[in-house]
Amino acid sequence: MTLNRILVRGAKTPDCVISPEATLGYRPAAAFGTNSGNLLFSHSVMRALTVPDAKVVADAFALQLPTKVDLASLVNEQFDAVVLPMANAFRSSFLPHLNLLTNLINSLTIPVIVVGVGCQFSDGTDPVYAASHDPEGAASVTAFMKAVLNRSSKVGVRGDITRAYLQALGFGDSDVEVIGCPSIYDKGPDLRVERRIDHLTKDSLLSFNMTSGIPGAGAFVQRVMRQYPRSEYVGQLKTELALLLWGESIPRVDRRLVSHPGHPLYREDRVRFFIDQPTWTRYFESREFSVGTRIHGTISAVLGGASAVIFDWDSRTTELADYHQLPRQTIHSLDEITDLAKVYERLDLGPLNRAVTENFRRYTTFLEANGLRHIWQPGQANPDYSRRIEKALYPPAVGSIYGSSRDQILDRLRWLRQGPNTDKFRSYDAYTPPFPGESARQPDKTTREIIVLRREIASLKKRVTILESPSNS
Numbered sequence: 001m002t003l004n005r006i007l008v009r010g011a012k013t014p015d016c017v018i019s020p021e022a023t024l025g026y027r028p029a030a031a032f033g034t035n036s037g038n039l040l041f042s043h044s045v046m047r048a049l050t051v052p053d054a055k056v057v058a059d060a061f062a063l064q065l066p067t068k069v070d071l072a073s074l075v076n077e078q079f080d081a082v083v084l085p086m087a088n089a090f091r092s093s094f095l096p097h098l099n100l101l102t103n104l105i106n107s108l109t110i111p112v113i114v115v116g117v118g119c120q121f122s123d124g125t126d127p128v129y130a131a132s133h134d135p136e137g138a139a140s141v142t143a144f145m146k147a148v149l150n151r152s153s154k155v156g157v158r159g160d161i162t163r164a165y166l167q168a169l170g171f172g173d174s175d176v177e178v179i180g181c182p183s184i185y186d187k188g189p190d191l192r193v194e195r196r197i198d199h200l201t202k203d204s205l206l207s208f209n210m211t212s213g214i215p216g217a218g219a220f221v222q223r224v225m226r227q228y229p230r231s232e233y234v235g236q237l238k239t240e241l242a243l244l245l246w247g248e249s250i251p252r253v254d255r256r257l258v259s260h261p262g263h264p265l266y267r268e269d270r271v272r273f274f275i276d277q278p279t280w281t282r283y284f285e286s287r288e289f290s291v292g293t294r295i296h297g298t299i300s301a302v303l304g305g306a307s308a309v310i311f312d313w314d315s316r317t318t319e320l321a322d323y324h325q326l327p328r329q330t331i332h333s334l335d336e337i338t339d340l341a342k343v344y345e346r347l348d349l350g351p352l353n354r355a356v357t358e359n360f361r362r363y364t365t366f367l368e369a370n371g372l373r374h375i376w377q378p379g380q381a382n383p384d385y386s387r388r389i390e391k392a393l394y395p396p397a398v399g400s401i402y403g404s405s406r407d408q409i410l411d412r413l414r415w416l417r418q419g420p421n422t423d424k425f426r427s428y429d430a431y432t433p434p435f436p437g438e439s440a441r442q443p444d445k446t447t448r449e450i451i452v453l454r455r456e457i458a459s460l461k462k463r464v465t466i467l468e469s470p471s472n473s
Helices: 019-025 028-032 037-049 071-078 092-105 127-133 133-149 160-168 217-227 236-248 277-286 295-303 314-324 340-345 349-367 383-391 408-417 446-466
Strands: 004-007 055-058 081-084 086-091 112-119 155-157 176-178 206-208 233-234 271-273 289-292 307-312 327-329
Touching: 004 037, 004 071, 004 155, 019 081, 019 206, 037 086, 071 092, 071 233, 086 092, 086 217, 092 133, 092 340, 092 383, 112 133, 112 160, 112 314, 127 133, 133 155, 133 160, 155 160, 160 176, 160 217, 160 314, 206 217, 217 327, 233 236, 236 271, 289 295, 289 340, 295 307, 295 314, 295 408, 307 314, 314 349
Parallel strands: 004 055, 004 081, 081 112, 086 112, 112 155, 155 176, 206 233, 206 289, 233 271, 289 307, 307 327
Antiparallel strands: none
């Protein structure tokens, strides 16, 4: 059977444009996921599977949320397959969602393909030990794996640590294939990264990201922002986006981190948050180096052609960095990183560039083994889809209020002015996923038409501004 109608676990369709202000509207998870890393891998999978005659729809994470809708019947009726890019789903905090997914999958009669699932343990945790000392997690993961394997040939996992964990649960090589993270394959088999500068200096265009719970994180941020005055911090969490949009401080976080409106990086407008994958990747086309602890921040930099180093601190980052041969440095505390210039000097991009071709082949072979067509197969390229993404007028990165124009500030005020309970009854710029689950409010026909017209007007205004700019005169 040809799989033409595919439902993908993802935030939104890649060419769906929503304003930055709308991202904190009703059910923000429906707009872009729990963090912007979800943007990267869901976009990549959707793009890969959107061959010319296929219909690929994002589920807006409806499949993993409690609902009164009979999703199983809906999915069985409307789709030929479900594809699940799962990220680090084998972790304790995700178990309630994993159990919901398992229950749904057991009611599906169509293929279910998992593309790149991984576990997450503290650095140094033995996966066999984890499997035997967390019975609740082991039971949930086992049930999920069995449900999926009843509907697909193999489960694609992110790395060898996850494979070892699943082997300890009784799943062998016939059940599991290591394929890495699909986000890094967005450029196909030709991805190459080269140094853009010979040495790191105080004037270098450095970008960095950070995970708050790592020892030494606050001091590290302070060092980087002072030593590299042209550096910019790139956030990935919803709390960081809320800080930029509304000045909402992040509670219970070291104030040396970018966690409050009084932070120097916030006041100097040196913080960025991307709500669309294309703008995130393009940003790195003009940056020279990226460092940090976030795996998708590192992958986004690589996709943009920027040199990058990840400080791996848990099983999730370690196994992906190992598999894709991303430049990495193992840390126990960020206090160890006192001179980024030396980190840059030791940078070796050769292993990453050499690993791309074979890893990409293994990924596409996995897709084909599960009956999924992709754009890199002969005759399946979809240039029209790529052109649509290129032409889409994505909003720029969200910055702090100190760098925002008056128009952007007025937009945020208008969005807020809609009154009480705005998250539940948003009438302007609401995000409506294409999949009709309960993950977001469904506006009536008139409201939808108004939203579409407003977006078209905004798009035309931007085009007029571009045409009237001095560079076009």
